[in-house]
Amino acid sequence: MNNNGTNILWYAESAAAWNEALPLGNGRVGAMVYGGAKHERIGLNEDTLWSGKPTFYSIENGPATFRQMRDLALQRKYPEAQKIADEKFTNLWSQMYLPLGELTIDMSHPDLVENYSRSLDISKGIHTVEYDCGGVHYTREYFISNSDQVMVIKLSADKPKALTFSMNLIPALHAFSEKTKNCASITGNCPIVVREFGKHNDCRGEMEYGQTDEDKGIGYYAEARISTDGGNSSLSGVLFVEKADSAVIYFNVRTSFNGWDKHPVLEGKPFIEPCKTELDAAMAKGYDDIKAIHIADHSELYDRVSLDLGGGNEKFEATDKRLYAHENGGEDPALYALYFNFGRYLTIAASRKGTQPTNLQGIWNDRVVAPWNSNYTVNINTEMNYWPTMMVDLAECNEPLLEMIEEMAVSGARTAENYYGAPGFVCHHNCDLWRLTTPV
Template sequence: MELWYKEPASYWEEALPLGNGRLGAMVWSGTAQEKISLNEDSLWSGYPQSHDISGAAEYYLQARRLSMEKKYEEAQALLEQNVLGEYTQSYLPLGELTLDMAHPEGEIQNYKRALELEKALSRLEYSAGEINYTREMFISAPDQVIVMHISADRPGMVSLKAGFSCQLRAGVSIEENRMILDGIAPSQVDPSYIDSPDPVIYEDDPEKKGMQFCAVLEIDSEGGEMKRLPEGLEVIHADSVTLFLAARTSFNGPFRHPFLEGRPYKEPCFAELQAAREKGYDRLLERHIEEYQQYFNRVSMDLGPGREELPVPERLADWDKDVDPARFTLLFQYGRYLLISSSRPGTQPANLQGIWNQHLRAPWSSNYTVNINTEMNYWGAETVNLPEMHEPLFDLIRNLRISGGNTARIHYNAGGFVSHHNSDIWCLSTPVGNRGKGTAVYAFWPLSAGWLSAHVYDHYLFSGDLDFLRQTGYPVIHDAARFFLDVLTENEDGELIFAPSTSPENQFIYHGKVCAVSQTTTMTMAIVREVLENAAACCRVLGTDQEFLAEAEEALGRLPSYRIGSRGELLEWNEELEENEPTHRHTSHLYPLYPGRQISLEETPELAEACRRTLELRGEESTGWALAWRICLWARLHDGEKAYGMLKKQMRPVNGSNPMNYQQGGGCYPNMFGAHPPFQIDSNFGSCAGIAEMLMQSTEETIDLLPALPRAFGTGMVSGLRTRAGATVAVSFRDGRLEKAELKGTMPQERELTVCYKGRKKKIILGKGMSVSLTEADF
């Protein structure tokens, strides 16, 4: 369970990530110079602002009328000119810590750097001359500090100079054995894809200033001498050196001004450093590993033998050969590691890059892209036994319910709440695009609140936590449903639809022109259906809101059915339209297959076959995150070989020397970060979820064992996966066949469940503390 390499990182996508949910670091592990790229999850540009557009609702209603008349081009132009507002703000890099190392003369030998997933520990070993050096680094969640320990096997051989650099407005000061980076974030950072003459703006007006931030480094040396330099700190001839780094911002919530109402940010750093120094390196490491492993060790996996004797780049070079099934175990556990490292209770949710970003203007602002990417980050959270890491997303949703309530009222004359395809730390809920021609294809998509609400309902299903459902889940689901009920309109067949609508980032040909806005789409109506079904289920479970329940059930009975096209495919729009890009990366209309559960092989075989045909027509090449979605979709269709084909492509090495090459095919970088390209972490999380789906799937009442097991995973096991049916699952298999499954009940009340294997079924009774063992002979 380690990623290891024979050379230092030469670019960012070769460095190795550490994180505690809030603090992030990319470790380059150079010998002459160590470079640590730093992030803090609340460091964003901007401050709270309202971007709701007064009068937008009237234009929305006009666009709806035009779409119902099938004047799609006119509807799109109207929306783009009148209802699209400002872009989100940007997630920012904190800075870089550099350590210039002094070594005795001699060739660098025996080099090995590694990221140990089981300990969340970066480790570097090498020799210089006759001296053997070791660096260990981790980021502690219990103590909220970054810690690095540098040692040599002879006394007095550790010498270094430490310095900070930063792309933001910041200064460095030296106090005793501390080095302090203190700065302020920009008030505005335009997206990298916008051609702006002044893309990064710092305001002098206090009401428009961005958030303040600091990083504080403290050095503790064993032996040797420490010097204060104008630009940093120097340690000379120490036996060993321990570095402690703390960082904070003045962010005080999405609705408080970070400069005028900011939280203290320096004093907590000093307190954290003092507490860390008093504990010392060994105790800090012990506390870090113990806390981290309570999450990581919940799930074990073995998919077969591997080539662990090879460094990662050599293992990736054989991505298309069936010689190293253990690399998929590594990919799965790396996904779990990254989620633990980038999303913890009380932190910000994982963004497009988790918490790791080096760019002042990151790709797509490294924001919350909620037309799939943010949701994909959390697809596996419950199944892979990390429900706590889901919590930051719930915090974002709760806050979007506030800002999105205003947007629903102002933009749609509706109750409830709405959000569109982008958000940020300030909980922007309005459609972006800034009145740009052609932007509706991504910007006008008022469905994300609905999709996000499915996450809170899923958390309830996995946990059975009625208090959570009552206090958090149902209020969110109710308001997402309320918005949809208020905007649904009758079509010519008397059905209720959400109009106008787009299918995320895809377009069609209409009357010879490329267009994105139609009457409605399959994904739109799938999300509407799912939200109304979840809202109705909540009302029944909680015994509440009977009038609302009746309204939701009446609307559900009038939603249109899914339609199959002339090629046997599931239609993407409300009518059969020519696709502008037949191999488009988004497979949005397959939402009811995955992550939704409205289409299945058993319950809706004809629609499942249409989903299969759709995937065949879309082709087998795409971007990184889109390949991850296809893994999950093929797994839901119980096609292990197709899912495995997509999974292999996730391991395809991508040249990171040009990481901004959007046109290069998907795969992964040398550090196994997902390559869109550029880097997006959603493909890591989506692949992790997809592997879990290949081995086990669940509904509220069923558990499907090994539904999409490929031949390459002939013999192995997984334990600790969670289900919606109130059980954790351990399953072992040999030569592609079930060897043994053990199911342990997690719900307080006993319930009857159906366990499925290769189309055969077995009824069992499970309750909390109960367990059932099954073999293939039991089916």
């Protein structure tokens, strides 16, 4: 496979685990594509799909307690100061960034395939899977458009009526699933972390699904639709397409999140109809136009910077083979440029105007209880995500971070007053969608 070794990641095998899947994103919607030939899995995320609701964790006698801890620390009585902090000063850990679920595609052809490759062109934001099976060449293209706010997957084959497959949308949380012969959807409300496991500052938590509007978390609606060229569509537990020439899957998700200080149900914004409206518009526009607009939008940001260390136009082995060769002393200067460019790609894919800033896992998370809740660890990790942003001419991608800081200033003013009796604002080392600023 010939490619520019600084702009394309490619592999000769599908991903065996989530960390091997390739990321797509438009700042709001994230996807991890495994690239399976027979069985495709796509992990799905939306950047406002979090547990919880607006809550301020106040304490009694905060300033006096702080002074007591400070005096003990100045006397080098650290265990005594820590005990007071644990018992009287710290509070509930942050809420959790949650996975939406998976979109799966199961092809009807045999398991054995030849000439397999999966690739991610980070200069265009396009993921491609190609392989041969039974004398047919199959191709799948995937991307998530920022302009049209949908994920699009095109399945094609070089022979007519060669596409037979099923599609399913599987929720990661408790949700209501519905299907017709051309559409699959999930609707639900996020849970809320109500108590912690183990010691007071343990980040793992027990979640509850509220039964009243007051107690419910963020509402969400996700929908995947199939448009086919030829063939027949039917429903038999999953969406089934038979003998099509080509097919396009359109996916979107929206939530009721209406701001860090707004109740997601009582003050939530509409989310079902906006999701459907964006899908309607995308399908009316069609695959080719959406793809062209997506590439132009992505490339306008990506093409602002380039890094040439030599060796970028040769024939390259698969990316995992290049990494292995590098670890064993091989010279591949273009691999460093690819690494640099991949960092820029992740920023473009995960942080765009109007979205949330990138959390501990960007916008890609497959666990209901992720490490450190996949939150904003603002003592270093959040800042690290954005260190290179301005240096690579991506000022627009920096805006979500600046907006979060402005919101934290409002939340943090309450924390400064309640905990320290101080003016100004303060944020401790963990934050979440609800702009948590209290110590944990």
